Amino acid sequence: MLEEDLNALRSAVAALEHPGLAARLGEIAGKPIELLGRALPEAASKAVATATTKALNAALAVALRTMQNEPKAASGLLHKALVTTSGAVGGSFGLAALPIELPISTIIMLRSIGDIARSEGEDLTTPETALSCLQVFALGGLKGERDAAESGYFAVRGLLAKSIAEAARFIVDRGVFAEGAPVLVRLIALVASRFGVVVTQKLAAQAVPVIGALGGAAVNYAFIDHFQEIARAHFVVRRLERRYGQATVRAAYQRLSGEASAAA
Numbered sequence: 001m002l003e004e005d006l007n008a009l010r011s012a013v014a015a016l017e018h019p020g021l022a023a024r025l026g027e028i029a030g031k032p033i034e035l036l037g038r039a040l041p042e043a044a045s046k047a048v049a050t051a052t053t054k055a056l057n058a059a060l061a062v063a064l065r066t067m068q069n070e071p072k073a074a075s076g077l078l079h080k081a082l083v084t085t086s087g088a089v090g091g092s093f094g095l096a097a098l099p100i101e102l103p104i105s106t107i108i109m110l111r112s113i114g115d116i117a118r119s120e121g122e123d124l125t126t127p128e129t130a131l132s133c134l135q136v137f138a139l140g141g142l143k144g145e146r147d148a149a150e151s152g153y154f155a156v157r158g159l160l161a162k163s164i165a166e167a168a169r170f171i172v173d174r175g176v177f178a179e180g181a182p183v184l185v186r187l188i189a190l191v192a193s194r195f196g197v198v199v200t201q202k203l204a205a206q207a208v209p210v211i212g213a214l215g216g217a218a219v220n221y222a223f224i225d226h227f228q229e230i231a232r233a234h235f236v237v238r239r240l241e242r243r244y245g246q247a248t249v250r251a252a253y254q255r256l257s258g259e260a261s262a263a264a
Contacts, residue, residue, distance in 0.1 A: 001252060005240055009249070012233035013256045016139065016153040021198060021226040025205040028218050044207075048200050051098045052192040055106035056137065057179050060188070062107050063114060063130045064171065098203060109224050110134065113231040120235035121242070127171040131164045131187070132238070136231045137195040152257075153237075154250060156194070163187040198226075 001009070113133045114124055122129045138156055166183045178184065205219045241249045 001240075001244055001248070005243070006252065008236050009240055009252055010256050012236045013253055013260060015229050015233035016237075017257050017260070019140065019226065019230065021140070021222060022201055024222045024226070025201055025219060028205055028222060044200070044203060047098055048196050048203060049192070051102045052196045052199050053188060054099065055103040056134065056188050056192055056195065058103045059106045059110040060130065060134050060184075061179065063110050063133060064127065102199065105220060105223070106137070109227050110137075112224065112228055116228060116231045117235045120232075120239045122235060122238070126168075128164065128168040131167055132234075133231070134187075134191060135160055135164065136227060136234055137198075138191040139194075139234055140227050140230045141194045141197040153234075154253070160187070160190055163190055198223075 110133055113136050114130070117129060117133055118124050122132070124130065135157070138160060139153065163183070163186050167187045170178075170181060170183045174181075202219055202223050237249060237253065
């Protein structure tokens with residue numbers, strides 16, 4: 001593997017295996033992330049589950065219908081600005097705004113993830129690539145409360161692989177996005193279960209009484225920046241897999257991950 005590719009993979013390992021969103025949200029809210037959850041009402045879990053499923057369905061529908069494969073640089077700043085604005089609304093109205101704010105933010109973030117995928121050589125005209133973009137939302141909560149052996153990057157990819165393949169075949173055969181189709185429901189549920197963990201952290205930070213609109217904007221800025229970083233790392237790994245083969249990249253990834261853990 002070329003040195004520049006090895007360095008790119010090393011950066012990807014750092015982003016995917018040690019995401020820092022919880023610490024960033026804690027800094028914005030002025031409290032550790034484990035204390036932020038106490039600010040949420042009991043109804044929050046149900047609201048998050050419903051909102052994440054709705055948001056992911058809406059985002060996937062938009063991605064499959066509107067993403068184009070025009071070669072251009074990823075427009076991360078525009079997407080950050082849009083999501084930050086929606087976060088200001090979320091910071092002002094809290095849990096009540098989640099059913100409206102989260103789908104908007106998720107659609108914008110998925111478009112940003114698509115831009116990043118395209119910049120790494122992905123073909124956005126294929127359902128498999130669109131579903132790989134959706135997969136990023138499941139990767140954004142790695143190393144959380146779940147067992148580390150089940151939340152590593154390749155573990156989550158493996159968990160989602162069959163559902164992504166089935167969903168891609170279904171979309172190709174039908175030629176349309178059919179919300180409610182069993183194969184898509186299963187995929188959305190798998191992604192939502194992990195995306196919901198991160199959404200809960202975001203909502204908890206926004207629910208701190210003093211956070212307000214300005215803090216809500218800062219929370220959403222951290223939120224999209226986090227997923228852009230995860231997306232960039234994910235599609236770097238996929239680009240290297242196309243160049244060197246999956247087995248070679250996975251072996252190098254695991255070696256670099258082990259080295260990073262030993263150094264820590």
